[in-house]
Amino acid sequence: MARLLYVHTGGVNTPERSATPIYLATTAAAMDIEVGIYFTVNGPTLLKKGVAETLIVPKYDGQGAPLRRFIDQALDLGVKFYVCQPSLDLHGLTRDDLIEGVEMIGGAAFNDMALEADQVICF
Amino acid sequence: MTDAPATDRTLDCKGLLCPMPIVKLSKMIKEMASGEVVVLEATDPGAVPDVIAWSKNTGHPLIAQDQEGKVMRFWIRKA
Numbered sequence: 001m002a003r004l005l006y007v008h009t010g011g012v013n014t015p016e017r018s019a020t021p022i023y024l025a026t027t028a029a030a031m032d033i034e035v036g037i038y039f040t041v042n043g044p045t046l047l048k049k050g051v052a053e054t055l056i057v058p059k060y061d062g063q064g065a066p067l068r069r070f071i072d073q074a075l076d077l078g079v080k081f082y083v084c085q086p087s088l089d090l091h092g093l094t095r096d097d098l099i100e101g102v103e104m105i106g107g108a109a110f111n112d113m114a115l116e117a118d119q120v121i122c123f
Numbered sequence: 124m125t126d127a128p129a130t131d132r133t134l135d136c137k138g139l140l141c142p143m144p145i146v147k148l149s150k151m152i153k154e155m156a157s158g159e160v161v162v163l164e165a166t167d168p169g170a171v172p173d174v175i176a177w178s179k180n181t182g183h184p185l186i187a188q189d190q191e192g193k194v195m196r197f198w199i200r201k202a
Contacts (some may be wrong), residue, residue, distance in 0.1 A: 002180070023141075023142050024142075026142055026146060027141070027142035027145055027146070027173075029149075030142065030145045030146045030148070030149035030150075030177070031145070031149070031176070031177050031180040031181055032149075032180060032181045033180065073146065077146065077149070
């Protein structure tokens with residue numbers, strides 16, 4: 001099975017950047033590709049409980065959708081979500097602050113995943 | 124159209140944008156038996172390359188396609 005790894009660095013301060021890596025990963029999962037998203041730098045702020053329900057992914061006409069919809073779709077199709085501790089520390093977050101379905105990894109595990117993936121795509 | 128393949132299921136994705144047609148197609152294929160045919164109806168022009176790419180990667184063949192006005196139809200047989 002083909003493998004893709006997305007790296008998501010955008011956070012709550014750039015809502016227009018928040019959904020794209022997530023729905024591309026969702027599409028990959030729908031293509032039977034094994035896919036994960038590594039949330040780092042500001043990415044983990046999107047995974048704080050309660051945030052994605054109110055964070056609106058903007059559209060030109062003001063009819064944006066909440067990020068939570070994109071997250072639920074991704075998790076439902078089996079996209080794996082990863083974070084690492086230092087990027088949580090950057091924002092004063094702990095694992096307990098995060099939504100269900102997020103796996104903690106470290107830098108070594110991330111590098112190993114990157115080496116094992118067919119492609120790594122960074123946002 | 125006179126030579127449309129026999130169809131077991133219809134998936135109406137008219138009005139839906141990327142990636143929803145592919146997401147819905149993936150879910151429906153999982154519920155189908157091998158050999159069954161689904162016709163996907165879509166209006167997003169991006170659906171053409173998307174369905175072709177999806178078919179190539181999943182191995183479920185695209186056996187026919189046509190277009191009537193803005194509505195594109197794709198027949199996919201579950202491998």
